[in-house]
Amino acid sequence: MNVRRILTFAVSTLVLVGVGTGCSSDNVRSSLYVTEINNGEALTSDVIDYGNDRVASDDDFVYEDEVQVTIWATTRDDIVNTDAAYSNVMIESYDVRFESSEEIDGFSAGLGWFVPVRNTYDGVLTLVPASLKAKNPLMALQAGGEIQATAHITFHARETDSENELTFTTQIPVNFANWTDQ
Ligand SMILES: [Ca+2]
Numbered sequence: 404m405n406v407r408r409i410l411t412f413a414v415s416t417l418v419l420v421g422v423g424t425g426c427s428s429d430n431v432r433s434s435l436y437v438t439e440i441n442n443g444e445a446l447t448s449d450v451i452d453y454g455n456d457r458v459a460s461d462d463d464f465v466y467e468d469e470v471q472v473t474i475w476a477t478t479r480d481d482i483v484n485t486d487a488a489y490s491n492v493m494i495e496s497y498d499v500r501f502e503s504s505e506e507i508d509g510f511s512a513g514l515g516w517f518v519p520v521r522n523t524y525d526g527v528l529t530l531v532p533a534s535l536k537a538k539n540p541l542m543a544l545q546a547g548g549e550i551q552a553t554a555h556i557t558f559h560a561r562e563t564d565s566e567n568e569l570t571f572t573t574q575i576p577v578n579f580a581n582w583t584d585q
């Protein structure tokens with residue numbers, strides 16, 4: 404009687420742990436890092452461009468800010484299950500969260516970046532969608548002021564052979580203001 408109860412408890416615990424940490428993270432043999440983003444510089448994000456006439460008018464627009472990202476895919480040799488094969492990785496999506504004194508909406512977007520084992524990948528991703536500049540607090544900066552933020556990026560990826568999921572993160576400072584038009 405006592406033995407059976409203990410076994411039941413052990414099985415339940417295993418199931419809970421499995422759900423909490425993702426199926427088979429012990430078998431993930433890939434380890435991805437962002438080695439460079441935006442050439443190592445903060446992003447200067449202009450909240451409004453006054454267009455050809457250089458004054459506020461109908462031709463004003465906003466840029467969707469993109470940044471260059473370099474990712475390095477290396478391999479892990481420290482894992483328990485050494486039967487798992489090294490695998491290429493597909494980066495499927497990313498989330499962006501802004502940390503600042505003002506509340507700036509985060510977002511998620513899809514990717515389809517294929518990173519071969521022990522290779523680098525150079526990509527370009529949207530860091531500030533135009534829609535964010537069409538609402539406050541960023542829209543209010545057209546009249547002046549600056550918001551300093553840190554963009555936290557989380558990439559969601561999957562090993563193409565094993566289907567194991569992995570995530571990795573990076574961050575970049577973003578300075579929002581009505582900067583001089585390009
Ligand atoms: Ca204009």
Ligand SMILES: [Ca+2]
Binds near residue numbers: 451581582583584
């Ligand atoms: Ca401007």
